[in-house]
Amino acid sequence: MAPVWFIGFLSTFAGIGAGGLLVWVIKGLKRSIGTIYGLCTGLILGLISFELVPEALQLGNWKFVFVGFLTGIMLFKLLHIVVRKNAVTTNELHNRKLGFFLTLMISIHNLPMGIVLGTGGASELSIALLQTLLLHNIPEGMILFAPLFIAGFSASLLFSISIIVAVPVGFGAFIGEFIGMQNPLLWTFLMSSTVGIIYMVAITEILAESTRRSSNMYSFLLAFIGFCLMGAYSIFY
Known part of the structure; x- marks a missing residue:
């Protein structure tokens, strides 16, 4: 069997790449970007609610989940101030900055996910995390590449960013595999911090971008549909 770190890398690469390819083949991207962002917001929030939070609770308890979640929110806000403090004057610059900011946020979010993945080896938790990685990276890939493609970047960028x-x-999986599951509360904190980061990305960046390109009601309706779809998948899968 391949090492856990390689499987984690490959699952993430495949998910992000698949999401980028889906965006690339959609015609009339500039008109459909609000729809993509709204639906993907719901899918990501559904994955957080039905997959990541239960897995964090399985490792630890509500106290560490709550503290980790708040830490992720504060880290996001700090990075948001540092990275996006300059005003954006054109749509092209806005899309480029949004794309690269999302690349940074998703990369930071993926490190503790990898660590938790590696600590479990080939356990049931790791298999569930691998499924979660693959699933939630598809909408993240769509969200990540949509503004970059709109800004004029070619599909060749897809491979490098993936x-x-x-x-x-x-x-992270390599580190986690080396350390092992010696402190599950620490891994609970790390996973919950990633939940906090990706939650803030989904609400303040992705959903906000959807409402900017379409109506609030339409965006929230799509987010609700995506959330319900992910909930149905988690229940019946």
Whole structure:
């Protein structure tokens, strides 16, 4: 069997790449970007609610989940101030900055996910995390590449950014595999911090971008549909 770090890297790379390819083949991207972002917001929030949070609770308890979640929110806000403090004057610059900011956020979010993945080896928890990695990276890939493609970047960028985003998972899994499951509360904290980061990305970046390109009601309706679809998948899968 291949090492856990390699499987984690490959799953993330495949998910991000598949999401990017889906965006690339959609015609009339500029008109459909609000729809993509709204639906993907719901899918990501559904994955957080039905997959990541239960797995974090399985490792630890509500106290560490809550503290980790708040830490992720504060880390996001800090990075948001540092990376996006300059005003954006054109749509092209806005899309480029949004794309690269999402690349940074998703990469940071993927490192502790990889660490938790590696600590479990080939356990049932790791298999569930691998499924979660693959599933939630597809909408993340769509969200990540949509503004970059709109800004004029070619599809050749897809391969490079998919690797950049997947490397933290492989590196984190390698660290986790080396350390082992000696402190499950620490891993609970790390996983919950990733939940906090990706939650803030989904609400303040992705959903906000959807409402900017379409109506609030339409965006929230799509997010609700995506959330319900992920909930149905988690229940019946």
